[in-house]
Amino acid sequence: MRDDAPNSWESRADTYSLYGFTDLPSVEQRGAVVLTHGKGPYVYDVHGRSYLDANSGLWNMVAGFDHPGLTEAAKAQYDKFPGYHAFFGRMSDQTVMLSEKLVEVSPFDRGRVFYTNSGSEANDTMVKMLWFLGLAEGKPQRRKIITRINSYHGVTAVSASMTGKPYNSVFGLPLPGFIHVGCPHYWRFGKDGESEEQFTARMAAELEATIIKEGPDTIAGFFAEPVMGAGGVIPPSKGYFQAIQPVLKRYGIPLISDEVITGFGRTGNTWGCETYGFMPDAIISSKNITAGFFPMGAVILGPELADRIQAAAEAIEEFPHGFTASGHPVGCAIALKAIDVVMNEGLAENVKSLTPKFEAGLSYLAENPNIGEWRGKGLMGALEAVKDKATKTPFPGTLSVSERIANTCTDHGLICRPLGQAIVLCPPFIMTEGQMDEMFNKLGEALKKVFAEVA
Numbered sequence: 408m409r410d411d412a413p414n415s416w417e418s419r420a421d422t423y424s425l426y427g428f429t430d431l432p433s434v435e436q437r438g439a440v441v442l443t444h445g446k447g448p449y450v451y452d453v454h455g456r457s458y459l460d461a462n463s464g465l466w467n468m469v470a471g472f473d474h475p476g477l478t479e480a481a482k483a484q485y486d487k488f489p490g491y492h493a494f495f496g497r498m499s500d501q502t503v504m505l506s507e508k509l510v511e512v513s514p515f516d517r518g519r520v521f522y523t524n525s526g527s528e529a530n531d532t533m534v535k536m537l538w539f540l541g542l543a544e545g546k547p548q549r550r551k552i553i554t555r556i557n558s559y560h561g562v563t564a565v566s567a568s569m570t571g572k573p574y575n576s577v578f579g580l581p582l583p584g585f586i587h588v589g590c591p592h593y594w595r596f597g598k599d600g601e602s603e604e605q606f607t608a609r610m611a612a613e614l615e616a617t618i619i620k621e622g623p624d625t626i627a628g629f630f631a632e633p634v635m636g637a638g639g640v641i642p643p644s645k646g647y648f649q650a651i652q653p654v655l656k657r658y659g660i661p662l663i664s665d666e667v668i669t670g671f672g673r674t675g676n677t678w679g680c681e682t683y684g685f686m687p688d689a690i691i692s693s694k695n696i697t698a699g700f701f702p703m704g705a706v707i708l709g710p711e712l713a714d715r716i717q718a719a720a721e722a723i724e725e726f727p728h729g730f731t732a733s734g735h736p737v738g739c740a741i742a743l744k745a746i747d748v749v750m751n752e753g754l755a756e757n758v759k760s761l762t763p764k765f766e767a768g769l770s771y772l773a774e775n776p777n778i779g780e781w782r783g784k785g786l787m788g789a790l791e792a793v794k795d796k797a798t799k800t801p802f803p804g805t806l807s808v809s810e811r812i813a814n815t816c817t818d819h820g821l822i823c824r825p826l827g828q829a830i831v832l833c834p835p836f837i838m839t840e841g842q843m844d845e846m847f848n849k850l851g852e853a854l855k856k857v858f859a860e861v862a
């Protein structure tokens with residue numbers, strides 16, 4: 408695959424770029440995939456090869472890679488007012504309109520919005536808001552944050568501390584005060600003979616025991632993705648949010664729904680919390696908010712937190728936080744258009760109408776003796792590779808099975824993502840049924856080839 412000439416794109420990428428979240432021996436051997444443009448759900452590399460991107464970029468390019476309405480909205484706003492901040496009581500008209508829109512489409516009857524450039528910063532901002540609140544309300548000890556094992560909340564020092572993945576230990580993280588409770592993945596963590604309902608009850612009991620052990624007064628908030636994304640697409644066990652929300656309420660702990668992936672239609676409703684029937688105290692949004700056409704994140708506060716944080720800010724005359732590009736007018740104009748495109752131009756409907764076919768494709772591939780389970784919600788799904796289906800024994804990590812499957816797919820013009828031993832699919836909302844067939848056919852071939860090699 409790779410072109411080793413010193414002036415090739417691959418060599419230039421290797422020489423000057425520090426790759427993030429990349430298996431370096433693999434990229435050394437195969438070369439970076441350097442992309443130039445996209446069309447619909449396809450992206451094209453410098454050698455003219457095309458790839459059906461079954462991951463919507465990084466879960467975010469829900470409208471595909473060339474939506475004219477979105478580029479026109481960007482261009483019009485660049486022509487009119489290409490940048491401004493949201494400090495000192497100033498902000499663009501687009502920012503005002505987007506906040507209004509976000510509260511309108513949120514599950515809250517009223518609220519307030521604060522902007523960031525990314526999902527990590529939005530989680531970081533929410534944690535700072537909770538810490539700010541603790542101090543302002545005379546509870547300075549209320550600083551601990553609870554999240555779940557296998558959760559993903561970002562890469563800044565705080566959001567990486569929230570993330571429940573072991574790889575952050577290379578940074579000496581998590582910071583003190585970040586606590587991880589059990590992952591509600593029944594198939595993997597359910598005990599022998601334990602029903603899914605019993606498993607859910609155990610998760611809720613474990614959460615309550617952790618709160619009591621840590622001291623309820625020391626907990627500032629609990630963050631959860633409605634469906635864990637980068638943990639390997641893990642929908643919650645049956646009744647999970649209904650079981651944990653009363654526990655959190657009992658101790659006055661805010662529930663923050665990290666909807667960076669699930670927001671704006673991915674699970675079949677505007678919000679993942681709607682899909683799972685719970686009401687959070689705030690929502691973290693990013694990615695789909697601009698259909699990936701601009702880096703943006705947002706904290707959407709529900710009424711109670713909005714009032715408390717506003718009161719705390721008024722008491723000291725400001726909320727001392729913000730990024731240079733918070734509420735960027737171009738980002739806001741794109742987000743306004745993206746929300747309209749997703750909600751009113753049939754994209755959200757596509758998620759609903761494509762979901763049965765998506766589930767059928769996953770379920771068909773899961774008949775393979777080396778797929779332990781398929782799981783998913785709406786248009787996000789995963790296939791879990793196993794050495795032994797009956798015992799759920801994974802392949803040895805040294806075989807890099809999911810990476811090999813993903814590499815084989817790449818060789819055949821399909822981008823999908825290995826996560827642990829799972830292969831993750833998160834197609835753009837504009838995918839057609841024919842493109843979905845292409846996706847499953849190519850993945851099916853790759854599974855056959857790699858399992859034949861490793862079996």
Ligand code: PMP
Nearest residue numbers: 525526527559560561636665667
């Ligand atoms: N939260 C969730 C649920 C995410 O999936 C991600 C990114 N994959 C983030 C936060 C972090 O967002 P970003 O990469 O924009 O910082």
